[in-house]
Amino acid sequence: MGAEFVMLSLVPILIGVLAAVACALPGNFLVLRRQALIGDAISHVVLPGIVVGFLLSGTVSSWAMMAGAAGAAVVAVLLIELIRRLGRIEPGAAMGVAFTSMFAFGVLLLEQSDTSSVHLDVQHALYGNLESLIWVEARGWGSLLDPVALAGLPPELPRIAIVAALMLVFTVVFWRPLKISTFDEGFARVLGMRTNLIGFALVIMAAVAAVAAFDAVGSIIVIAMFICPPAAARLMTNRLEHQVLWSVAFAIFSAVVGYVAAGYGPLWLGADDAVSAAGMIATVSGLVLAIAALYAPHRHRSGAPADG
Amino acid sequence: MLLEALTLQLGYNATLVAIGAALLGIAAGAAGTFLFLRKRALVSDAISHSTLPGVGLAFLVMAALGGDGRHLAGLMLGAALTAGAGLLAMHWLTRHTRLAEDAAIGAVLSVFFGFGVVLLTVIQTVSIGRPAGLADFLLGATAGMLFGDAVLIAVAGALAVLAVWTLRRPMTLVAFDAGFAAASGIDVRRVDLAMMGLVMAVTIIGLKVVGLVLIVALLIIPPVAARFWSDRSDRVLGIAGVFGGLSGFIGAAVSATAPALPTGPIIVLTAFALFTLSMLFAPGRGLLVGWLRHHRQQRRIHLRQGLLAIAQDLPIYERYTLNLLVRAGLARPDGVPTELGRLRAAKACRDESRWAIARRMHSHEATVSRYDGLRPIEMVLTEDEIREIDRQLAEAGEGCA
Structure with missing residues (x-):
């Protein structure tokens, strides 16, 4: 069990956990600012980004594709702003126009170009391939100390680790401006904070998290992790500090339980194959949210009657 | 196919x-x-x-x-x-x-x-x-x-x-x-x-x-x-x-x-x-129409300001204004107004004075509050009303030079 676990499951679980945390951290602020669907939009536009990145670089080099995805996220944010300002369209509809069109463009590009030789398709983009990120060199827990084996780790792991650390640093360093501008934008401006800049930085960080997580786990987890753990955490407490901690806990719980349920659940039930880990992680995060919505201490709006 | x-x-x-x-x-x-x-x-x-x-x-x-x-x-x-x-x-x-x-x-x-x-x-x-x-x-x-x-x-x-x-x-x-x-x-x-x-x-x-x-x-x-x-x-x-x-x-x-x-x-x-x-192209809220509307408005404002400058014998330094006046046959390229330019300038100036009076009259409050400074006064007020304003204008002894 030990050696097999380290080889087949340890790395996907770690990647899942890191991706979930990386998305949940900025997700807290997005949910509070009622921008939760930015995550949805970004994870859709990542597709044309990676396709363009692939076509320009000619390889499946992850860095080219990540650069493309990040570029696409920026283009999407600008396009949404453009449509919203120039057309005087409400933000939700502007977002709907921008991300569906860019996604459609990505699919068309993918169909038109010859990507049969590489592993790049729409299904992969939507629900990733967490299960395939195995650590071939691992021989057991001892491999964690073996530099040769460590060199064979899937490159997705260090990448998502760096991004998760970046999210943590961003959240801690900009805690005060983020918190104040989220709850009281007017007050933040009075204090001399550049609230537009903070908002834009948050969206960019969310995009970075989405792109990195997408690389490892597909866009469906990205949306689920942006929204479900922070939303559930929001129902647990009134303090932002606690909410962020709860959301990280929920994200880790969803990733671990989801992966185990997808990988081992069917075996325990007597089937021979695992089901989609990404889908299961999203499902578990939804269950967590459902339980929080039913029983969490702060689930009602403040001031609302107890029976809603 | x-x-x-x-x-x-x-x-x-x-x-x-x-x-x-x-x-x-x-x-x-x-x-x-x-x-x-x-x-x-x-x-x-x-x-x-x-x-x-x-x-x-x-x-x-x-x-x-x-x-x-x-x-x-x-x-x-x-x-x-x-x-x-x-x-x-x-x-x-x-x-x-x-x-x-x-x-x-x-x-x-x-x-x-x-x-x-x-x-x-x-x-x-x-x-x-x-x-x-x-x-x-x-x-x-x-x-x-x-x-x-x-x-x-x-x-x-x-x-x-x-x-x-x-x-x-x-x-x-x-x-x-x-x-x-x-x-x-x-x-x-x-x-x-x-x-x-x-x-x-x-x-x-x-x-x-x-x-x-x-x-x-x-x-x-x-x-x-x-x-x-x-x-x-x-x-x-x-x-x-x-x-x-x-x-x-x-x-x-x-x-x-x-x-x-x-x-x-x-x-x-x-x-x-x-x-x-x-x-881009829809009439009404399209960007092109909006852009054209903006420029038309800009042109009208420049022309109006140019005419008022002529009426007060002020030199026109703004290139764009002068070009507009020349193109409309209201001034020569060196800034000297044509006969038509003088007439239109006098009219513009008189209308400004009329508006100044109208602004003091309570009966026109609603009209004046919506006035954009460009529309000819005949389009907004009736002949009788203008005559009344002119009478007050003469009384006050105000008006254009």
């Missing part, structure tokens, strides 16, 4: 699919208009994504009952059931918890979709029925569609158009002013429910053609594009229907010409092209 496709000469099935897609587009554009006016465009995203588990469950049930599990009507029924469940979950979250609608939308769409993906992998694992083609529901595919399926889509699309037509009045009223609608005896909750039902119907009909990831585009883009053309709801509704229908028809026809042209994305990109054209 393209021309043949657009003129419906690509075979019976392709024609039927194109007509079905056009009807679907009309219904989607119109239903989406109500959603857009109610500022709830992205609710459709939650609905469409939550159809996936329904498709998977319906497949499993039908396959377990011994079929090949691909009966389109059955899959659509399953999709409708979970889409309804998703909609209920979303409403419950926004009503009974303190989460905002956007968080509820995102939560429902990602969780239902994730669960749907789990079901798809379960289907692959248990290997019953013939699951090939289920993934088509993600992005839509009309190639090789069965005749019966095409008929089903066309008929359902026609019914949806009919439903929009029947419900257009109460829905418009609710979309604009829910409070007023309630006061005039309309059951707002039921109309909202009908609107959501309509959106759900469009989504489910569109699953096979456009796919569940992109069907929201057909609900959102046509109304947004139509909004540039008119400020009247009935026209926006009609134009959105036309745009939706065009997108569906052109998309389906173009996609039938080559295998690497997937239907859903082509339909969406057609709609986006219509949106871009509308944003």
